[in-house]
Amino acid sequence: MDRLQRSAWQYVAEVLPPEELPMLAAHALVDGRDSPALRELAGLPRRSDATEIRELYVQALHELGVPLPDKEAAGRRLLVSLAVGLVHAELSPEGVVDRLSSALAARTPEEARFLSVAAQYSEWMGADEVPGWENDLRAAAHSLTASTDLGSEAVG
Structure with missing residues (x-):
């Protein structure tokens, strides 16, 4: 691409x-x-x-001749790119949260899980809660990247 x-x-x-x-x-x-x-x-x-x-x-x-995708397709690509960035250590878990967009869409269970876990982050989480959330987000990212057919273009 x-x-x-x-x-x-x-x-x-x-x-x-x-x-x-x-x-x-x-x-x-x-x-x-x-x-x-x-x-x-x-x-x-x-x-x-x-x-x-x-x-x-x-x-x-x-x-x-480069088409603009619809919002759902673009949001799904963004989700995958965030997951890929996390899996390859190009993004931190907090970096994923910072890049969430209102255009996000989830069609598969893996996409929904990744989005759901990412959305659980809060700056008011206790220090003891953050490592568990980070592990859950990384696991969801691995699951999403292993299951996707949307490619692996990272967000630049």
Whole structure:
């Protein structure tokens, strides 16, 4: 999966802020992708109008034939990417919680379990409760990554 395809689900899952899209477009140009909207987006400063950035990004994806997934598919990919990040020690358990999004969706029992355990975290948990929660989250992450057909693209 290339950078733009990965960015499409991250964008829909609301984990890719608009100010990162101009640099993403510049990298896509370096990777050999090209379209008028992509070039225009790559030339914008990070602090440009967020609406203009979003519109150019969506237009560039359209011009390049990269579809935007629906919210459910994007949320499921986000769940898997969080699980993969935890399994590969690229994310901490708290880092997983910090990256949860309102776009998350769970269709399988493994996805539901991972989301459920992640949602149990609270900054008011006692020090004796955190290790058990972390172990439960890691176990749920392993179960999810072993059962998924959604790929293993980590959240960047």
